[in-house]
Amino acid sequence: MKTLEEQLDAAGLQVFGCCERLSAYGPDLLQNSPLLQDFTPAEADILGASMLLVRAEPGQVMIREGESGDWMMLLLKGTVAVTKQIEVRNDDAFAYPVEGGHTADTSETAETADTANTTARPGAEVPASRVAVIRRGAAIGEMSMLDSEPRYTSCTAIDAVEAGVLGRRAIALLIRDHPGVGAKLLVKITQLMAQRLRNTSNQLVKLLRKK
Structure with missing residues (x-):
């Protein structure tokens, strides 16, 4: 199994050390981030020390x-x-789930964007459709981190991005060394x-009611 640094390098993401003090990014990050809500500045800094800092340029794919x-x-x-490679029929009206705890049309940090409304021709590559835009404070990729299944969507930087990367092994060490912070993190991810x-279930109910 590749190390986290090797995985990030293979993804084209350059590591700039650890995040260290998440509290230095401002109190609004702790207040507005669904992942960091209920963390004290000191607890957020402990979490940040377990994260690697990466940066991405506009147009760079961060998760594929x-x-x-x-x-x-x-x-x-x-x-x-x-973005998501999806085949959407004209009668489809379903909001696709986005890793980060929300579907595309209900997240406070994600807004619905242009989704293709056509069906791809047989044998043709399905084009990627933008299903959401996510901003500072959003968590992405936690589902695949936990179950090791392939990524459900792609995430591409629109402008210059900084992100903290948290690996499964780092979470295990966090639970061992700082059990209170580790337990709070697992609760937030859950x-x-x-x-x-x-x-997603609510959107499915709405779709079924229309039929």
Whole structure:
């Protein structure tokens, strides 16, 4: 198994050390980030010390659909487009789930964008459709980090981005060395995933009611 640094290098992401003090990114990050809510500045700094800092230029793919990786990201600066290769029929009206705890049309940090409304021709490559735009404070990639399944969507930097990367092994060490912070982190990740499931279920109910 590749190290986290090797995985990030293979993804084209350059590491600039660890995040160290997440609290230095401003109190609004802790207040508005679904992942960091309920963390004290001191606890956020402990979490940041377990994260690697990466930067991405505009247009750079940070997470690629279909690839595997045992890590997640917390957006610290910048804006990221979430895209999905989907075949959408004219009668489809479903909001696709976005890793980060929300579906594309219900997240406070994600806004619905242009989704293709046509069906690809047989044998043709399905074009990627933008399903959301996520901003500072959003967490992405936690689902694949936990279950090691391929990434469900791609994430591409719209402008200059800074993100903290947290690997599965780092979480294990965090639980060992700082059990209080580790337990709080796992609770927040569970809440994000539960919220995404709830939102997706609500959208499915709305779709079924229309038929």
